[in-house]
Amino acid sequence: MGVTVVPGDMESVVTAAPATEGAVRTVTVTVPATSANLGPGFDTLGLALSLYDTLTVSSFADDRLDIDVAGNGSDAIPLDASNLVVRSIAHVFADVDRTMPGLHIFAENGVPHGRGLGSSGAAVTAGVLIAKGLLAGDVDLDDEALLRLATELEGHPDNVAPALFGGLTIAWTGERGPQHKKLLVHRGVAPLVFVPGFTMSTSLARSLQPPQVPREDAVFNVSRSALLVAALTQSPELLLDATADRLHQDYRGAAMPETLRLVQALRAEGFAAVVSGAGPSVLVLADGPGARQRAVEIADAVADTPWDAHMLAVDVRGGTVRDRAEGST
CATH class of the missing domain: 3.30.70.890 (GHMP kinase, C-terminal domain)
Incomplete structure (x- = not known):
């Protein structure tokens, strides 16, 4: 019983990475944990926190799919096409009418799973940002497109908005789809x-x-x-x-x-x-x-x-x- 203090203000360090021989492109994505609601701001307010998932992904000109996971949730995360990061990458490629490449993914997860710290939002955000990186130079995905795509996958924007943009975010859905406003948090918090x-x-x-x-x-x-x-x-x-x-x-x-x-x-x-x-x-x-x-x-x-x-x-x-x-x- 009791409380254990765990250092939590440093980014995860990737201890291994996928082999990149023959890769078309390799990108590394880092995504923070988030806390949504913050008490009264139900489905609206979210805060980005300094716990991180870090993924290094290589794309290939074939149809391979290799996934390695270390850290939180590594014993339960699927290592096939049902993986949420993979599904998120595929969603973006389908949205912009591009063919999904072969992938080699190495993920080190610092965000606890199933604990209310935005692990699914982090996975969705990671997938959308990986797709952004792999498509760079071919398709330009701006902030509005990233938030739309992530919200389509997550169902609501209160976790994915701070994961994408950091800080304190107010998220809502209007006539133009999901929107956000990022605010800087007082240094005393x-x-x-x-x-x-x-x-x-x-x-x-x-x-x-x-x-x-x-x-x-x-x-x-x-x-x-x-x-x-x-x-x-x-x-x-x-x-x-x-x-x-x-x-x-x-x-x-x-x-x-x-x-x-x-x-x-x-x-x-x-x-x-x-x-x-x-x-x-x-x-x-x-x-x-x-x-x-x-x-x-x-x-x-x-x-x-x-x-x-x-x-x-x-x-x-x-x-x-x-x-x-x-x-x-």
């Missing part, structure tokens, strides 16, 4: 993520929410979402009030009581703690790096199951593509 050993299904979490909510709860969340944008960008001292939620967290609590108990304990001590995405991880938006150790101590005192505490930074770059021959894009 210090993210801390508690990751448990158990997982949570996003579809199960969504099924626990009622189809309708009381009007006063909707108004409550509208006000807190507006306040949260101000707190994250200008006034971190408002984060506790700004992260209060009535739309989704309590409804999902029965499926992850350990998560809800930790959130409540941290909030009782003045920390802006929320369920990260669909859970079961807990995100703390501390109002300074020094406060995070106190949050770890509180969590350690109340935790009845093991948790890993990751002291992170806000990722401001989002996903990056580097052509091994040409440099970063």
